[in-house]
Amino acid sequence: MTMMAVLTEARTADRAATMQSRIARVEVIRDLAAAEPMWRALEQSGGHCSPYQRFDLLSAWQRHVGSAERIEPFVAVARDADDRPLLVLPLGVERKFGVRVASFLGGKHTTFNMPLWRRDFALTADALDLDALLGGLRDAGGADVLALMQQPLRWNDLANPLAQLPSQPSVNDCPVLLLPAGAAPNDLVSNSMRRRLKGKERKLQELAGYRYGQAQTQADVDRLLDAFFRIKPVRMAAQNLPDVFADPGVADFIRQACATELKGGGRAIEIHALECDDEMIAMYAGVADGSRYSMMFNTYTLSDAARHSPGLILMRHIIDHYAARGYRFIDLGIGSDDYKKMFCKDLEPIFDSYVALSPRGRLAAAALAAVGRGKHMVKHSPATMQLVRRLRGALPR
Numbered sequence: 001m002t003m004m005a006v007l008t009e010a011r012t013a014d015r016a017a018t019m020q021s022r023i024a025r026v027e028v029i030r031d032l033a034a035a036e037p038m039w040r041a042l043e044q045s046g047g048h049c050s051p052y053q054r055f056d057l058l059s060a061w062q063r064h065v066g067s068a069e070r071i072e073p074f075v076a077v078a079r080d081a082d083d084r085p086l087l088v089l090p091l092g093v094e095r096k097f098g099v100r101v102a103s104f105l106g107g108k109h110t111t112f113n114m115p116l117w118r119r120d121f122a123l124t125a126d127a128l129d130l131d132a133l134l135g136g137l138r139d140a141g142g143a144d145v146l147a148l149m150q151q152p153l154r155w156n157d158l159a160n161p162l163a164q165l166p167s168q169p170s171v172n173d174c175p176v177l178l179l180p181a182g183a184a185p186n187d188l189v190s191n192s193m194r195r196r197l198k199g200k201e202r203k204l205q206e207l208a209g210y211r212y213g214q215a216q217t218q219a220d221v222d223r224l225l226d227a228f229f230r231i232k233p234v235r236m237a238a239q240n241l242p243d244v245f246a247d248p249g250v251a252d253f254i255r256q257a258c259a260t261e262l263k264g265g266g267r268a269i270e271i272h273a274l275e276c277d278d279e280m281i282a283m284y285a286g287v288a289d290g291s292r293y294s295m296m297f298n299t300y301t302l303s304d305a306a307r308h309s310p311g312l313i314l315m316r317h318i319i320d321h322y323a324a325r326g327y328r329f330i331d332l333g334i335g336s337d338d339y340k341k342m343f344c345k346d347l348e349p350i351f352d353s354y355v356a357l358s359p360r361g362r363l364a365a366a367a368l369a370a371v372g373r374g375k376h377m378v379k380h381s382p383a384t385m386q387l388v389r390r391l392r393g394a395l396p397r
Helices: 003-018 032-044 055-066 119-124 127-140 191-204 218-238 250-259 304-308 310-324 338-343 361-379 382-394
Strands: 025-029 072-079 085-096 099-104 145-152 174-178 211-214 270-275 280-288 292-300 329-331 346-348 350-356
Touching: 025 032, 025 127, 032 055, 032 072, 032 085, 055 085, 055 250, 072 127, 085 119, 099 361, 145 361, 174 338, 191 304, 191 310, 211 310, 218 250, 218 270, 218 280, 218 292, 270 310, 280 310, 292 310, 304 310, 310 329, 310 338, 350 361
Parallel strands: 099 145, 292 329
Antiparallel strands: 025 072, 072 085, 085 099, 145 350, 174 329, 174 346, 211 270, 270 280, 280 292
């Protein structure tokens, strides 16, 4: 063989090597306990993931909510040639429209959804890797379509590799507040807003035992959640909104997640509140990961103290709390509520992907994508949204 032929063969071999995915095989695990060791290993070793995909949070959700909704775990684990996990994709399968739909565990209770990635793999994962992942899911069977909703384009400092799949904007964006390192408090909440809120807070400070704090003990968690589950249904009914917290298993899920202490400190769901000796005045609950606090649910008192904007006052305390701890982002959940815009000046785009895994899933993927686009159009049309609000207001309470 000539030297030229040897060089050509070597280049061909190098090119073939670069055309191979690092994913050697994909395993689908249908029991969360069996997936737990790999899941926690990625979660606790500095992997690329959001706190919404913590095992403690999603196992509590599956136990109390997912099982009640007849969702079966469908956790995909992609491994390299040395059998080391590259990613864990925490999905559940349910039957809809006559097909088996696989979507992220957590349902409507997780603002952001993404796999847990080994960090070095997340940095380099490309279309070949995603093809290998989808091919492994197709070979495993058990699902006809992937409905991967509410995915962030980035999480903290890394891009989300699943953004390379065909996608479309989610129904809602997510308002987010950036916390630049070393920013002055007035850069995060304006001077005029601070003065206004401090004036309102002086009224609350007249209440005996008035305080801001974070739930630290089980007694704190129980007291604040007891108040939440008493007040929230009244608030939802006043807005003619369905009470999602009354769905089967939801209260038990929230109580378990708020009570679960994480290995590295904190809880699976963190609660912040304004209280006095007589009542809980306002509360926010969400997830935190050392870089971002993301709000999940909130409420405020039914008493006369509600006149003094306790939710806004609490939000200002939370911003100062996390800014002092070096956090870089705070979000108040998806949606365009006015109070979110008062604090969060940027919109974080999030996306959905619908991917057929079987011939039966092709029509379902197209239909689900069309429904998502329709909802997005309605949400982003002021005239249509105004009509929806009028219709909602006309409904009997």
